[in-house]
Amino acid sequence: MSVQSRSDRGTFRPVAGQQKTEILWDTYGVPHIYGKDVQSLFHAFGWAQMHSHGNVILRLYGQARGRAAEYWGEKYVESDQWVRTMGVPVRAQQWYDAQNPTFRNYIDAFAAGINAYTQNHAELIDDEVKGVLPVTGVDVLAHLHRVLNFTFIVNPQTVASLREEWENTQDTSTEFNQQNITPQKPLGSNGWAIAPSRSASGNAMLLANPHNPWSNLFLWYEAQLNAPGIDTYGATLVGIPVLTIGFNDNLGWTHTVNKYNGRDVYELTLADGGYRFDGKIRAFETETQTLNVRQPDGTLEEKPLTVQRSIHGPVIAQKDGKALALRVVGLDQPGALEQWWTMGLAKNLTEFEAAIKPLQIPMFTVIYADREGHIMHLFNGQVPVRSQGDYAYWSGIIPGDTSTTLSTQFHPYADLPRVLDPQSGWLQNANDPPWTTTFPAPLKPDDYPAYMVPRGPMEFRAQHSAKMLKSDERISFEKMVEYKHSTHVELAERLLDDLITAARQHGGEVGKNAADVLETWDRKTESDSRGAVLFAFWNEEVDFSNLFAVPWNEQEPLTTPNGLADPVSAVTALEAAAQRVIATYGTLDVPWGEVFRLRSGNLDLPANGGEVDIFRNLWFSPLEDGRFEAIGGESYVAAIEFSNPVRAMALVSYGNATQPNSPHVGDQLELFAKKQLRPIWRSRQEIEVHLATREVFTDVE
Known part of the structure; x- marks a missing residue:
């Protein structure tokens, strides 16, 4: 095989019938x-x-x-x-x-x-x-x-x-x-689909946002795949030969990790x-x-x-x-790669559903949008047909002495929870069960086997996700991107006022000082948010098993749980957290970004976002100096509007390469720290304008 590699920022030249194979590397290593x-x-x-x-x-x-x-x-x-x-x-x-x-x-x-x-x-x-x-x-x-x-x-x-x-x-x-x-900390993700009825431009929009560790087999790789009749853009986990999140001129999809037991x-x-x-x-x-x-x-x-x-x-x-x-499940279902490939070739909803109906991909919610204005949420997965019991029962240890508990089939596509073109005009999933994908809720848990999906609760990240969509009647592309970067702490809305009151009533000097800091906190985890570190440390100290006065209620999914069940013990936890913060950082109101960092090579940047069920989700690991380094969470983001031409922006938080000495290791981290996405270049003309290197394969068989 012969490969020619060179830097080239030449004038766009239309290719009449692609007679050679090329890789055009853009300036972000895509x-x-x-x-x-x-x-x-x-x-x-x-x-x-x-x-x-x-x-x-x-x-x-x-x-x-x-x-x-x-x-x-x-x-x-x-x-x-x-x-x-x-x-x-x-x-x-x-x-x-x-x-x-x-x-x-x-x-x-x-x-x-x-x-x-x-x-x-x-x-x-x-x-x-x-x-x-x-x-x-x-x-x-x-x-x-x-x-x-x-x-x-x-x-x-x-x-x-x-x-x-x-x-x-x-x-x-x-x-x-x-x-x-x-329980293990679940892998997370956010996904949105917005119909023309809720879009400021009248075009459907899609938001893809998986949350994974920033290493190993969880790394995302962004690419564009073109061949005669094919033009799909998106990302895949490293080592996998097809795009697992993607879009083309007509449609797109993303995945979230669903509440699924396989x-x-x-x-x-x-x-x-x-x-x-x-x-x-x-x-x-x-x-x-x-x-x-x-x-x-x-x-x-x-x-x-x-x-x-x-x-x-x-x-x-x-x-x-x-x-x-x-x-x-899925050990006798070998067709996931071909299914993802076929999804990327689909030109409309009918072709897309034909691609996913074989259910070769064993799990993951599918969030879909297209140029015709359709949006869809599918609770995708190879769900075993059970003889008895609910989700909790099958999550435990099952009697193995009888064939009545041995599942040998899984539910077909028609049995799975699916929402198409809801009245609300929007769909979301933040790893919550499908019952809360939109409001008013079109799916009823009682219509499905009790073992298929749990009934709740709706976690705070999902609640905030739904509230952002629900509150905006006409969402612009720019607003969708802004919402994507929300660091708002929904938990604080349910507890903070009660906690401040309790600290002033039951706390000592440290507790009252902590209340003062929390009262002026913006209830976000921006890099300059003061009070967020104290609240995060309180989360580690407090007993969540008996925290809320009002538990989550599926009849009030966006306003519960709420209130402190035991104000005195909550204040005790707050004072312990405050003492830790002072001992470690010297002040109660240390900015979030001084403690939580983004690091890659010589970069050491203040972080925004966090783990406390925040939509802009980051996972941190402690460092020896008392600070914390991001090691996972926000991994790949793609915001897509099905206009003509398609408008799209993206980011791979840690960069699109890990090879030593690659200029693209960590080269998108500063954009991430600034809560910015970069434009996706799809037309050959704009790729040529932003070209770093061209590789030409002259004799690939």
Whole structure:
């Protein structure tokens, strides 16, 4: 393959029938790929992802193979054990064999692009990850499988927590339920669709805003994919060969992590070397595998791994004559990549729904808008058909001795909660159940199985999301972007007045001083907000299990919960928080941005936004100096108006690359700190104006 690379800001030249494949890299490191055909497009997309994230991708593919410890040592043993126990490498081959032959060629082309990049630019890839090469289409699917089924639907941290609590409890019966399981901080996201009736311009609009960790397999990658008849723009998680959030001239979609349970944990009763099932003894399938673990001297040490599987799935724990087995949906549904690809090719609602009806994507809400003015919210997922019980029951530990609890089918598209073109003219999801996607609420929980989706509550981020949309009769594109950056603390609206009154009534000098600071606080987490740090620390001190005088009520979803149930204990927590703030920062009214920071390379910027159920969501990790560094949350933002031409702006908070010495590592962080988006360049003419580098592929097969 021959690749010509050069800087070029030349005059726009229309291409009459794309006869070559090109990557036009813009000044923010976004690849605009023009493929002479679809296979060449996928090849170039693999090349582009390696250019931007090569080291990360090879490490992720090594982990998806279940061979990371062989490549990089002992610290990856648990990762390999998880991937192998869940059957990812073997099933990835099965998925590969089951692909539509044409689409399988596209996956192979993506893998070939990865390999071609490393052959041409070996010096830009770290030596320690080159052992993974060459990669194959099976590796691509193994990575996808690990991300979807064994990170988003269920992950090793959640399973380890469940296993530890189950092993340590005295109760080995199935009465051990969801209340015994330590919840994990959920991955978050915001999504909006606004109909022409609520848009200032009369055009439908879409807001995409996933919240993920800023590292590893959660990194977003922005790109434009062009081939004859194809022009889709959007983003995907690194290593995935199609856009998973995207838009074209006619329509667009985003995803949010939905309140969805696609995993069942079964308690088995052991007997005679097997387990009881429907009144009989059933044998486990047992397999012994070998993990090769690289030692510091470069030698490999063999470590055995024994995997037991019941009819439910792999065994994840055993004690006292009992065992736990894990069942995960979607293991026989290999078509997620082709479904996302087809979604990006759709030209109208009918074609888009035809693309998503097979339900190959195992979870995620779909928020949709199009040029014709349609908007849609779909509670998407492979929801198992259950025999009994509600959502809470199936989130716990289920009796595994009977086939009546073993789900073997999932609900078809027609069964799922779906809202199309609501009377309100707007839809939102901020990881809340679909019942609160808009108001007046068109969906009724009683019309759906109790196990499909929980009934509530509506968290504060979702409430603020809905209130912003509900309060504005004509939303402009600029206003939508402004709302997107809201740092308003909805929780403060429900508690702050009561807390200030209680502090002045029950508090000592520290409590009264804290009340004074909170009274002048703007109830936001702007970088210069004074009082936000104190309120955040109070959130850590106070007992949320008995905080509100009025609990959440689904009849009043946007005004409850409300009020302090125990003002005295709330003041005690406030005084403890105030003492921490003074001891650490020397003043109660330290600005938010002095404590919470955005860091990348030499950049160290004041943050705005935060974790307290704020629409502009950021997650922080403590630093040694008492400050906190953003490590997740706001990841990718795209604001789209289906005008003619489409108007769109975007941001990848941490930049569109992670490769060492790339100028695009962190190059969008200053825009993020200023609450700004950058324009999306889609036409070839405007891309040429903002061109940094052009790569031309002259002989891609």
